[in-house]
Amino acid sequence: MKTAGALPFTDDPNMLQSPTDVARELTYIAAISEALREEMRRDPNVLLMGEDIAGEFGGAFKVTKGFEAEFGARRVINTPIAELGFVAAATGMALMGLRPVVEMQFADFISSAFDSIVQFAATTHYRWGGAVPWVIRAPADGGLRAGPFHSQNPEAWFVHTPGLKVVAPATPADAKGLLIAAIRDDNPVIYFESKPLYRSLKGHVPPGEYIVPLGKANLARVGADLSIITYGAMLHQALAAAERLAQEGVDAEVLDLRSLKPLDKEAILATARKTGKVLVVHAANKLAGVGAEVAALIAEEAFEWLDAPVQRMGGLDTPIPFSPPLEDAYRPNAEKIYAAARALAAY
Amino acid sequence: MKTAGALPFTDDPNMLQSPTDVARELTYIAAISEALREEMRRDPNVLLMGEDIAGEFGGAFKVTKGFEAEFGARRVINTPIAELGFVAAATGMALMGLRPVVEMQFADFISSAFDSIVQFAATTHYRWGGAVPWVIRAPADGGLRAGPFHSQNPEAWFVHTPGLKVVAPATPADAKGLLIAAIRDDNPVIYFESKPLYRSLKGHVPPGEYIVPLGKANLARVGADLSIITYGAMLHQALAAAERLAQEGVDAEVLDLRSLKPLDKEAILATARKTGKVLVVHAANKLAGVGAEVAALIAEEAFEWLDAPVQRMGGLDTPIPFSPPLEDAYRPNAEKIYAAARALAAY
Amino acid sequence: MTTSRLLTNQQRLELFYWMLLTRIFDETMVNLWKQGRGVGGTFSQRGHEAISVGAAYALGPEDVIAPMHRDLGAYLLRGLTPARVFGNLLGRADGVSRGRDANLHGMGDLRHNIIGFISHLPHSLPVALGAAMSFIYRNEPRVALTFTGDGASSAGLFHETLNMASLWNAPLIVIVENNQYAYSTPLHQQMKVPDIARRAEIYGMAGVTVDGNDVEAVYAAVHAAATRARGGSGPTLIEAKTMRMLGHAIHDGAEYVPKELLEYWEGRDPVKRYRQKLLDEGVADETELTEIAQRVEVEIADALAQAEASPLPDPATVEQGVYAGE
């Protein structure tokens, strides 16, 4: 793990195989490709759809480069620009027992497919029992000077929608393990990838079948003085902040949610009750974001244990600005987390 | 006001005109029609768009019955079934200085227009200064045995989206006053109507120009023991619960949010600090709903004043079921609010 | 009216049976609601019998069908019993959606290869396309058929679906039930060119217009389209011209529809017309047809009684079934 101060992200035995395995490091994006490739080899019902994913091109971020050559055009389908239609078509395929993995070119464009996701795919099993085992891969997140339409973190819309599952891996291992779990899950799962981690983050990724169960958070750093609850790219900012806090004698616990729907209520309440001070951080705008649910949950069910108000940090309530000084002002980072956590510790 | 126990909903001088005015009662839906009619008479830039709104038919709920006869087809435009396209067209009209008021046939179909609302209308002013003064009227809410697609309360999606304003009137007077304010606002405003109140709720509505400013909550009932914060149809359930609590000596304060974006932070914190015990209630599903933001806000900024955990009550995390026993189990009501508030008071 | 060489007399009587079953179900349902015994709102399909029945009859049980809110006939023909459908309308525990979804929504059942409907129009189209794509994927000789309205044809998904269906040569049949109105809005307020089948051209796919009140014409068009699709020749857009004979939904008096229009179409009533044709062509005599009608009446009455006697769902189950496999 390249991030300063990261402790082992799991004590899962799968992660502690032979010494060569432990040495095997992949980038976050390579871990995604590996999960897709392995699942496609394993299960002939898994197929890919999306804009520009086929051929040697292999998608805007090259996640599926070479896939068409290995799996054929039948299983790697380039779509026209029609997110609503092709996500809905994936729902139809899924109802017939296939397991489509649909790539949004950017998570920002998931709003174009929103209607079919929240109304059709999310409600079908409850209404009449049809299972919709698709995955939407959504390259999300900012910090890359990509402007308001290539930087979004739209997870809150989907966490609020009954019938969906939502995950947001923060490490290469989780990127692989959660994607495999998502593909095998019988429900529609939205899988938010963090673009800033794609090639900047390397870490150990277990070879072969490696599953991180949906709905389980990961205690990324054990600490006693306060808890930072976060997910996605902000995990690494939180860990860096924790490292700096440690130098000042403040021992922060860091919980990586990994799954946003279902939330790991138990892990959230456990860390809140343990430290009594919580800072919830995400890159998405704070207002009515996922952090509001986490904070409200803690306020509701860990009230007696709290030694300070639950704090939240997120993006501002503005579209995501393009220009570097504006985007930096918009977006949480290690520095801001450090400052907020320090104040919280001193509360 | 027909609801048991409702105190005067405002101390605004506009509401206390001549005795005949005070006697003037309108249904919630008539108040909406009146606001539209008066604004159309006042401002030639105000126009209406939507499915089936024209002619003698006047829309699925007849809100605009007779409008085409008075204002002409130019200002009362029947649209094809193309929510995404016609909402976006309203954005174009608004950019040219018109003030379109767009009717969704049901709030549930706003997801079909979602993409243009959250990406185009919401971001335009921030990005390049274009003002988008439209209003979307969205007949929302359930309890009417209308099933998962004619009962939704999708406000949380929009409250999370920067650049929008969101209101949800609970009384005939507010229905009028907030709609006029929304039409005159220079920004995109989503106006959630509560269908169950349409014809069941009557109340005083000031004649003529009556504006309820966006962003201001209303203290619907003054109390000392605990606060119920709510909006829309649930206000009346909360007031009924408060009445019953009063009989048992529990004095509940009831805050009607009215505006969901911007939230009236001051009023929320004031009641939370005053009573120290808060129950947040809405008909929309609880998980990551607007109530999460309200609860998180209180947990963050009124922590020192809290005598009990902030409680939330909302719909279940399921699509809204059709069958009466299921819908009743899904949906908050006075009985459930009463029980939760009683437990909270006893905390 | 076409005279079919595709159909045996036995089959033609079956078509009549299904149309009549649909009609009587519908009339019974409308009465139920008028008597205040309904739950929520519901849609009549009166006038649409030939389309839903003719189309569904032309498919095999292995084919997938995604009907809309006027396709009662297709649901029944594909295996949803009248009791289960009444149960759905009345929110009963053994209704098709177990009380989850309203009226003719949510009546999916993959044992019968039926994909349930959602309100949002025309969302069944691309989902049916996906089903059709799964047949290509698995190299199965099945087709998917879906229905939509003239009104819904203005929505973007209509275009997205037809474009991809043609591009991918999907074994998909899309039937547009052009019934002159979308709720209160007549065709000329929806589109300039009301011949919806013509749109097929620009996608490079087959497009056909049929008399939507002629069950054998509908059958023949769907049969041909299905044969073509199974042969690898791709999708077909079928426009069936008809008329919505009652209001949009039961609460709607439809005062906006000119009387003469209804009178014209009443003269083309698909059920009466087919009955007469069967008599004229000697397929059956009055006695036989009356017998079918009696059988249908009993079936529907029994189904309604069964549904009304069946329990409402247990509120304790309200959170069950949101997720598969849990």
Next chain:
Amino acid sequence: MTTSRLLTNQQRLELFYWMLLTRIFDETMVNLWKQGRGVGGTFSQRGHEAISVGAAYALGPEDVIAPMHRDLGAYLLRGLTPARVFGNLLGRADGVSRGRDANLHGMGDLRHNIIGFISHLPHSLPVALGAAMSFIYRNEPRVALTFTGDGASSAGLFHETLNMASLWNAPLIVIVENNQYAYSTPLHQQMKVPDIARRAEIYGMAGVTVDGNDVEAVYAAVHAAATRARGGSGPTLIEAKTMRMLGHAIHDGAEYVPKELLEYWEGRDPVKRYRQKLLDEGVADETELTEIAQRVEVEIADALAQAEASPLPDPATVEQGVYAGE
């Protein structure tokens, strides 16, 4: 190539100036990015000069224009100075979007009757339709023009917009820049019938195909469409056939495009071709055209220098401007 009777020689030189300004801006921008002096990503419009310039030139300043990501020429011609556009690309405080939006997105300015672009395709279409509807509403003889790509024509909004535009007889012009590719996806993976202008028929509106590398042809088509629209004859769909000459965006090497295709279109380069035509027809001589080129070079160099010297936005302003009137 058409020889225009619509245009004076002076106007033809202006067209040339705007095309060259666009080309040189574009080349300068591409170099800037290759040198690592850019911010974020950006799009080249190389090959699209005739479309954006020819179309924008055919309108009056009162007409509304909603360009897309390859319409640099239209933005410039309609009054955004090269310095403001460079400022936008570089995230400067005095860029068109004040550092809010990236590359050619968000470059709206109602003082110039320009509606800014969002990424989501093809969302400018219905918004431009709304602008056109406002002209009907106020009985103004203005038109709205918008651009979209071949790729974006597969999205539902394309259909919704054209249907409503024709139905409502809106003074709207939609130009499809059919440049053979949507990102890496060639036309034949997007649609079966690549003649997009043909779609106009099914909406009952005018449809025209033009050579998108012939600025006067584009001008003439838009001029005719605008005249028709102002006369109350409704919308026009114009398909301009062209070729995207560089990658989708600057990071994209476009290895997926066959060399021969690029060579073919290089021979039809809109700027070089028009230059030659002006010479051939004696509109100007080498000296005059070289003078224009020198003027353009200076203008662009000055603009870039100005933009690079201008300040980035103050982070304290980040929350300003989300809402109008506040």
